[in-house]
Amino acid sequence: MKVGLLESPAARSRAYWAALLKELGVEVAASGVSEAEALQLGRDTLPDEALGVQLALGRILALGRVDTVLVPHLPEVTNDAWGEAFTELLPRRISGLPTLIDVPDGGPHLENAAAEIGLRLSQSGGGVRRALERTRILAGGPREEMPALARASRATVAVIGPRALLAEPILAGGVRPALEILGLHPVFSSELPLNDVMKRAERMENAGKVADGERELFGAASLLAGKSAVRGLILAVPARDGAARAALTRIGQRMHKPTLTLSVDAGQTDFPELEAFRDRITLGTAQATGDDA
Template sequence: MKVGLLDSRAARLHGYWAAYLKELGVEVVMPSLPDAEALVLGQNTLPGEALPVQLALGRILALDGVDAVILPQWAPVQGDAWSEALGELLSRRISGLPTMIPVPDSSEGLESAAAEVGLRVSQNAGRVRLALERARIQAAGPKAELPALSVASRVTVGVIGPRTLLAEDVLAGPLRTSVSALGLHGVYSPDLPLTEVLKRAERMEKAESAPAGELELFGAASLLSGKGAVRGLIFAVPARDGATGAALERLAARQHKPTLLLTVDAGAQPGIWPELEAFRDRITLGAARQGQDA
């Protein structure tokens, strides 16, 4: 059986699923196109959808002759049907796609889901048990530490947004380049340790019933806004993603530090955001004044 695995930097457990499928003895297929070309393919197929959806679709279309595709689940925000049922919605919109298998992208429920996937693709219970044991070391995902919050001669900003945007170089690369080119030190929410983010998210009103994506966004904003080195927060919204835009707008309105809501689209070139330069001037002036007062 040939199983497709999307080469997504936003997936926390990509290494786990790659190792597990290899131990199962199934043939693993990766997208045959570079990310930039896969994104264009997705844009041409679903031009009106959100940027991360287009990238995911392009990668799926770039899988050659697979029987099924492993789809790590996205952390949803309120009102976002795509993050709750990506594979199901894509199959409804595009005929002829391979079978989509949604899987967890965190340790919660991971092994039971992996066992079901293993039996589905290998039909060999003994091999599944052995593969689970051997892949278990990868189940925690890559270890994350709090990034450096200060860099000499630069003002620090927190950049908050969904992993499906900010962790993907093909989508967020121009933003990262622009932030750096303006002399700012950006600390990006996907780079924060998830345990610390979720601990902060416990402070969110009605946290027990909040969608996972909003918990992550709230926790990241709370963590970074509480750091004295962080002078302002940039909230990055994927183009055509109204649900995430609304969630980030609500979150930005709660902040006490300067904020900027920025829409990120494909094909953006560094330096195209004049509001980013104005934001830099605003927080840099504030930092300079604080230094004079001290």
């Protein structure tokens, strides 16, 4: 059996799953194309879908002939059909895909899911137990620290957006340099320690009834908005992603610092609205509440 792993910098458990597959001794496929080529594959196949869907599809297609692909489940926002059931919806749209298995991206169910999938792939109970023992140290995800919130002679802005956007250089790589050219110091929500973010998210009204991804976005926005160094918040929306835009709009309305909603597409380097926002937060014209620009 030849297995693929959907690699994404946004997935906290990618090192765990890669190590588990290695320990199980299964044949693991590698992408034969660049990230740009993978994205183009997805765009050509589903041109009208959201940016993250296109990239994920392109990465799956780039694996070539495989039997199974493990897809780490990133947190979805409210009314996000693709986020809720990507591995179920994609085969309905695209025929001939390998079996897609939705796997947890960390959390309390990670090892149980790994045991079940390990048996499915290797048919060896003893081998699975040994693989779980050897990879357990990676189950907690990468070590995380709070990024620097201040930088000399620069105003700090929080950039809030889905991990599936901000953690992907191929998608959001143009945002940071565009802000730095304007003399701003950006702090991305994808860089924050997830435990701190989710603890802050407990303050969200009806938090238990809100989708995990939306709670994560709120927690990051609330955490950074509460820091005196942060002058304003940029709400980064993946191109063609209506669910993410709606979620970030709701979150922006709860903030008490200036906000700017910014649509981000792959390869985009020019964001004309950023200069006016920079002036707004640095020239003393900021309003008490945020709004979209």
